[in-house]
Amino acid sequence: MEYLLLIYIDETLEHTPEEAAQIDQATQEWDKRMIERGLLKQAQRLSLSSAATTVRVRQDEVLLSDGPFAEAKEQLAGFVVLDVANLDEALEAVADDPLARIGSIEVRPYWSE
Amino acid sequence: MEAVEAAFRAEWGRVVATLIRVTNDWDLAEECASEAFAQALQVWARDGIPRVPGAWLTTVARNRALDRLRRAATEAKKLSEVATLLPDEPEVDDDESGVPDDRLRLMFTCCHPALRLEARVALTLRTLAGLTTAEIGRAFVVPEPTMAKRLVRAKHKIRSAGIPYRVPPAHLLPDRLTGVLAVLYLLFNEGYAASSGADLVRRNLCAEAIRLGRVLAGLMPDDAEVLALLALLLLQDSRRTARLDTTGDLVTLEDQDRSSWDQDEITAGLELLAVAKRRGPRGFYLLQAEIASCHARATTAAETDWKRIALLYDELYTGAPSEVIGLNRAVAVAMAHGPAEGLALLDGLDLPGYHLLPAIRADLLARLGRREEAEANYREALEFVGTDAERRFLTRRLVSLLETG
Numbered sequence: 001m002e003y004l005l006l007i008y009i010d011e012t013l014e015h016t017p018e019e020a021a022q023i024d025q026a027t028q029e030w031d032k033r034m035i036e037r038g039l040l041k042q043a044q045r046l047s048l049s050s051a052a053t054t055v056r057v058r059q060d061e062v063l064l065s066d067g068p069f070a071e072a073k074e075q076l077a078g079f080v081v082l083d084v085a086n087l088d089e090a091l092e093a094v095a096d097d098p099l100a101r102i103g104s105i106e107v108r109p110y111w112s113e
Numbered sequence: 114m115e116a117v118e119a120a121f122r123a124e125w126g127r128v129v130a131t132l133i134r135v136t137n138d139w140d141l142a143e144e145c146a147s148e149a150f151a152q153a154l155q156v157w158a159r160d161g162i163p164r165v166p167g168a169w170l171t172t173v174a175r176n177r178a179l180d181r182l183r184r185a186a187t188e189a190k191k192l193s194e195v196a197t198l199l200p201d202e203p204e205v206d207d208d209e210s211g212v213p214d215d216r217l218r219l220m221f222t223c224c225h226p227a228l229r230l231e232a233r234v235a236l237t238l239r240t241l242a243g244l245t246t247a248e249i250g251r252a253f254v255v256p257e258p259t260m261a262k263r264l265v266r267a268k269h270k271i272r273s274a275g276i277p278y279r280v281p282p283a284h285l286l287p288d289r290l291t292g293v294l295a296v297l298y299l300l301f302n303e304g305y306a307a308s309s310g311a312d313l314v315r316r317n318l319c320a321e322a323i324r325l326g327r328v329l330a331g332l333m334p335d336d337a338e339v340l341a342l343l344a345l346l347l348l349q350d351s352r353r354t355a356r357l358d359t360t361g362d363l364v365t366l367e368d369q370d371r372s373s374w375d376q377d378e379i380t381a382g383l384e385l386l387a388v389a390k391r392r393g394p395r396g397f398y399l400l401q402a403e404i405a406s407c408h409a410r411a412t413t414a415a416e417t418d419w420k421r422i423a424l425l426y427d428e429l430y431t432g433a434p435s436e437v438i439g440l441n442r443a444v445a446v447a448m449a450h451g452p453a454e455g456l457a458l459l460d461g462l463d464l465p466g467y468h469l470l471p472a473i474r475a476d477l478l479a480r481l482g483r484r485e486e487a488e489a490n491y492r493e494a495l496e497f498v499g500t501d502a503e504r505r506f507l508t509r510r511l512v513s514l515l516e517t518g
Binding site for chain 2: 001003085086087088090091092107109112
């Protein structure tokens with residue numbers, strides 16, 4: 001089953017350069033472990049939510065707004081696609097993800113009929 | 114027919130669990146299990162009860178499920194899936210040695226931490242105990258359609274989120290087992306002291322919790338908390354008939370007729386507790402079972418070792434500092450060291466809308482002769498009380514307080 005992991009992190013969190021480097025390294029190590037186990041399909045970090053543009057079309061009118069869909073403390077910071085056997089395997093991988101320690105990770109299975 | 118009812122109690126969970134494993138379709142599993150029990154009513158009356166009722170029911174239910182799947186299977190892919198389901202399915206689990214049996218798998222699936230706690234309890238009641246949606250709704254004080262929706266949502270999440278049908282690997286077990294134990298504990302408590310309604314005791318919920326506790330203890334005989342929980346349930350249940358008088362009113366522990374306590378349950382509970390204590394560690398359920406054993410061992414109310422109970426509550430409260438445990442600790446301390454010390458412990462507790470806090474405060478105040486404050490607290494307790502039996506009990510206390518003045 002394929003799962004999308006949506007990684008939400010508080011953008012106002014301040015990290016020292018050393019902390020940031022540590023997080024980067026831990027994240028890369030996690031990616032590597034997932035690749036070795038053949039579970040990681042894709043992983044992508046996103047620009048800050050201030051770079052987002054939200055689009056809606058209402059009555060043929062295109063409405064654009066500056067910023068993310070929801071103004072929340074934690075914002076979507078990146079995503080991962082895992083291909084695992086079931087939810088437990090996905091949750092186990094996520095529990096090991098260093099980003100889960102500084103943010104929240106929503107685990108969503110792909111749509112299936 | 115009594116045999117069908119007994120088979121229902123004993124076999125429903127097993128039949129449903131087996132069908133879920135075979136079909137991976139929760140609704141189909143429940144429907145076919147229902148049909149098998151309906152058929153048993155007719156066939157057993159005519160032909161007599163089969164030698165192994167569980168195997169008979171499982172076979173009938175499985176054949177129905179396969180028929181339905183076959184009829185529904187129009188695509189080649191579906192047909193081949195069904196074909197592979199046909200051969201080699203074991204008739205029943207090996208009850209003695211089959212450690213991860215279907216019921217345990219189902220229990221862990223229902224109690225997956227990705228589901229809300231309430232959904233875990235409701236699903237366990239529905240699939241393993243065969244309670245109706247209306248009954249579960251009553252246990253949670255929600256209308257039947259609401260509960261039906263919640264059950265549908267929970268089953269849907271199991272399917273769409275990919276929650277596996279299995280006993281989790283050892284490293285995930287502690288977390289999941291905690292959920293399973295909590296479900297059995299809540300199930301029993303709901304039966305033992307229903308949160309609302311006309312009846313204080315809902316016998317079938319207690320019986321079901323004990324039965325599932327036995328299944329779990331049979332499957333995990335080395336886990337201290339599993340054994341301790343079963344011990345606790347048995348020790349509590351042993352007092353069931355003594356807790357109510359002939360009119361259905363609540364009788365406190367102090368006033369209960371101890372000769373009517375179920376000695377078989379007490380013996381079984383104490384034996385389980387002794388084994389659990391050897392296994393250790395001293396967890397949440399072990400401490401509670403120890404407290405229950407102090408009551409079970411006292412031949413009169415006056416002989417109760419309240420000092421030991423108070424110490425056990427201290428230990429319990431340190432490990433799991435919940436408001437309700439704090440409340441019980443205060444009662445134990447009041448019994449061991451006097452009402453003033455118990456009253457002092459109540460001050461730090463915050464249980465909005467929970468009738469037992471003012472009820473207990475009222476009792477301690479009355480013992481200290483602070484009548485007006487006691488009266489006010491009884492009235493507050495009466496505002497929040499949920500069952501008729503407890504309402505009558507509190508009213509009696511209030512009336513006797515007013516009369517003695």
